[in-house]
Amino acid sequence: MRNYIQNGDNITVDSPADVLSGAGVIIGNLFGLANGDAQTGKPVVLSTVGVFDLPKTTANDITVGAALYWNDTAKEVTTTASGNTKIGVAIAAKSGAGTVATRLNGTF
Incomplete structure (x- = not known):
């Protein structure tokens, strides 16, 4: 091609x-x-x-399959769509502080 x-x-x-x-x-x-x-x-x-461990906001409990967004100010993943950029989905559940396994979707 x-x-x-x-x-x-x-x-x-x-x-x-x-x-x-x-x-x-x-x-x-x-x-x-x-x-x-x-x-x-x-x-x-x-x-x-690909799938990457990304820092997450402590305010969200994330479930498998949840849509994830990037908060560029805080430099972390959130489930809050408003004001943030959609980047992929969670492939593991995560509560509290830490990281969440995130499958990036390059088509957004």
């Missing part, structure tokens, strides 16, 4: 801010996890699909 570019699991973009490896990065409606450290304006590879 002549118009194929890549599969999209990992994409390279210019970092909108200084980021550390594993950090969530939002550019418009694009969300991914940085594969390495990057400075503002420098290339960073983002994972846009």
